[in-house]
Amino acid sequence: MRQWWLLAWTIACFGMGLLTGVLRLSHWPHAADIGVAIVLAAVLLLAFGWWSDIRRQRRLQRWRERRLKIVCIGGGTGLSTILRGLKEYDIDLTAVVTVADDGGSSGRLRHDFAMPPPGDIRNCLVALADTEPLLERLLQFRFPAGEGLEGHSFGNLFLAAMTHIMGDFESAIRETSRVLAVRGKVLPAVREDVRLRAYLEDGRVVEGESRIPEAGGRIERLELVPADLEPLPDVIAAIESADAIVVGPGSLYTSVLPNLLVPGIAEAIASSRACKIYICNVMTQRGETDDLSASSHVRVIYRHVGRRLFDYVLVNAAPLPEEALRRYQEQMSYPVRVDMEELHKLGLKVIARDFIHYATYARHDSRKVAEQIVSLLGYERETKHLTR
DSSP states (O other), rough: OOOHHHHHHHHHHHHHHHHHHHHHHSTTTTTHHHHHHHHHEEEEHHHHHHHHHHHHHHHHHHHHHOOOOOEEEHEEEEEEEEHHHHHTSOEEEEEEOOOOSSHHHHHHHHHHOOOOOOOHHHHHHHBOOOOOOOHHHHEEEOSSSSSTTTTTTTTHHHHHHOOOHHHHHHHHHHHHHHHHHHTSSSEEEEESOEEEEETTSSOEEETTTTTTTSOOOOOOEEEEESSSSOOOOOHHHHOOOOHHEOOOOSOOOIIHHHHHTTTTTTHHHHHSSEEEEOOSSSSSTTSSSSTTHHHHHHHHHHHHHOOOOOOOOEEEESOOOHHHHHHHHHTTTOOOOHHHHHHHTTOOEEEOOOOOOEESSEEEEEHHHHHHHHHHHHHHHHHHHHOO
């Protein structure tokens, strides 16, 4: 509002100058009337500027006092990593999780009990839980032996039992969240039993989340089976009211896209006024994203959903240790190439910095990523109010 104050004071000074001149130059016709009118206009402008400034400050204060709403979409270890960082902030956090997993413990429970796969849901609940470390270790414990138990995660079995007690998977998640004092909300993308089907460039068709990376071919197209799915109403409501929507990191075809292909979810993201952020993977994944650059990851998403979704892309700009690179090369995995020019052509604001934490494998550093997301929201929040 500084321009209003400046304009008002300028006009006021001009009007006072006219009045002063009138006292000495009385031969000016109507000079006094003009001077008085200008001074009154200046006073009104000053009052309006003061009133508008007060309103703006009050709106900004109310906005700051309201908890930010962030929706994170994905699956696998990537989503749970981001949630661990964001839960340390006083925000309203919702995780939308893929339920297409059909391998390991989750796949067995899905087959045996006709329930959605609990693995990724479990990881997100544990990531958001405000519990003792021992309870977290218990939920993540995997039975090393035992007929029928070997390979099962205790947390998966807990969710399976809760599903039978509560009668449905959503209620099981809700009650488990209460027991674990989860800081936020965890939602499956769909209620229905969903499978992934991939069409490869060589003409093969592969069905099943666990089989797609093992097929050994470049993926041309991915689809959900069945196609006539409906997203949870709570998922759409969370997206519509979000201040920020974060997609990724995670396996492009088996963690990220399965959520965005659910009818209605990509459309809700595209029409949302939230700040939309894509977190690109650090490394390529054999059988899914071989040789794909950062911009290629985004283009694959846009091609599948048929629209642009993101405002920002977060990419890692820090080099990996030689030892880590050698270990990844043995698995035919390489750092994702950050092609800045192509990302800018897609209309994205690129944030490239050190986002990784390296132990045995290179993972996103939950604290660094969370700080960046919250920082972006702070900037966006100020900008929106200053331009209104």
